[in-house]
Amino acid sequence: MMIWIMHMKTDLPLTADAERVARSTQLSASSTRYRDPLAAINWDGLDLDAAWLPESLLSLHGLDAAAGLSAMQLRALSRCEFVSFCELGLWLEALFMQKLSGHVLSHIANDPAGYGYQLHELREEVGHSLMFLELHRRAGLGFMTPPDRRPALARWFARLAPHDSLAFWAAILIGEDVPDRFARAITADPALPEPVRAITRLHAREEARHIAYARAMVHERAARLPAWRKRALAPLLGEVMRQFLRSCFFPAASTYRAAGLADPGFWARAARANPHRIALMHRCAAPARTFLHAQGIPV
Numbered sequence: 001m002m003i004w005i006m007h008m009k010t011d012l013p014l015t016a017d018a019e020r021v022a023r024s025t026q027l028s029a030s031s032t033r034y035r036d037p038l039a040a041i042n043w044d045g046l047d048l049d050a051a052w053l054p055e056s057l058l059s060l061h062g063l064d065a066a067a068g069l070s071a072m073q074l075r076a077l078s079r080c081e082f083v084s085f086c087e088l089g090l091w092l093e094a095l096f097m098q099k100l101s102g103h104v105l106s107h108i109a110n111d112p113a114g115y116g117y118q119l120h121e122l123r124e125e126v127g128h129s130l131m132f133l134e135l136h137r138r139a140g141l142g143f144m145t146p147p148d149r150r151p152a153l154a155r156w157f158a159r160l161a162p163h164d165s166l167a168f169w170a171a172i173l174i175g176e177d178v179p180d181r182f183a184r185a186i187t188a189d190p191a192l193p194e195p196v197r198a199i200t201r202l203h204a205r206e207e208a209r210h211i212a213y214a215r216a217m218v219h220e221r222a223a224r225l226p227a228w229r230k231r232a233l234a235p236l237l238g239e240v241m242r243q244f245l246r247s248c249f250f251p252a253a254s255t256y257r258a259a260g261l262a263d264p265g266f267w268a269r270a271a272r273a274n275p276h277r278i279a280l281m282h283r284c285a286a287p288a289r290t291f292l293h294a295q296g297i298p299v
């Protein structure tokens with residue numbers, strides 16, 4: 001049943017309409033000013049002892065139990081949580097690139113402008129992943145959350161949701177829009193090392209286009225589906241979103257271990273019950289939720 005719901009495709013016309021071509025062409029024009037992120041970041045300016053996240057974005061922020069942690073421990077935790085956030089980016093981008101590159105050929109004939117734009121997205125995601133990987137290497141923390149430790153349903157969904165379906169683009173939108181809200185708070189903090197802000201700023205600038213494209217893809221497909229089919233998809237997508245949010249906002253115990261905190265399992269559980277963190281998660285998820293609700297998908 002669920003497989004059938006996910007495979008529901010819309011009856012898009014074979015030829016691209018003028019609006020779609022104009023959108024892809026405009027987004028491609030913005031992507032043309034591409035610069036390799038590896039070359040754009042001043043890597044040597046990365047302070048390996050500084051905080052890499054504002055304290056308000058730490059998973060333990062606001063907890064009484066965290067009041068006893070030293071400034072040095074909090075800085076170490078902030079670096080681990082920032083790297084953990086970039087690991088999430090690496091995982092999502094690998095799934096997206098895999099899916100997109102496996103199907104992008106089908107667009108050459110019926111939507112060349114869309115094909116061109118998706119190639120821009122692929123190039124940008126490759127750049128992001130190289131950038132995250134370089135940060136990862138320099139941080140020297142090892143992988144705190146290997147891809148096979150990510151939520152099973154999200155991994156299953158990423159593999160089976162058909163490319164270009166409503167389910168696929170809605171999942172992409174969630175995976176891009178939610179972390180983007182978190183990233184904006186990082187770029188806004190002038191106290192963070194410039195390379196950390198540059199990584200986040202560069203990523204957010206290019207993701208803004210990806211999010212705009214994903215929203216348009218969702219809107220286009222949702223408009224062509226009857227309400228009952230969208231409602232049928234909502235519970236599955238809602239669960240994917242919940243699993244994704246848990247993975248995004250609640251670091252694994254290995255992250256606290258990498259930060260050198262004693263009893264990492266205790267801190268992972270404390271973060272999951274942290275009302276400040278839960279509120280931040282809901283604030284970051286709200287725009288994607290509101291948008292999907294408006295499209296008839298109450299996640």
Ligand SMILES: [Fe+2]
Nearest residue numbers: 093125128207
């Ligand atoms: Fe990205």
Ligand SMILES: [Fe+2]
Nearest residue numbers: 125176207210
């Ligand atoms: Fe993206």
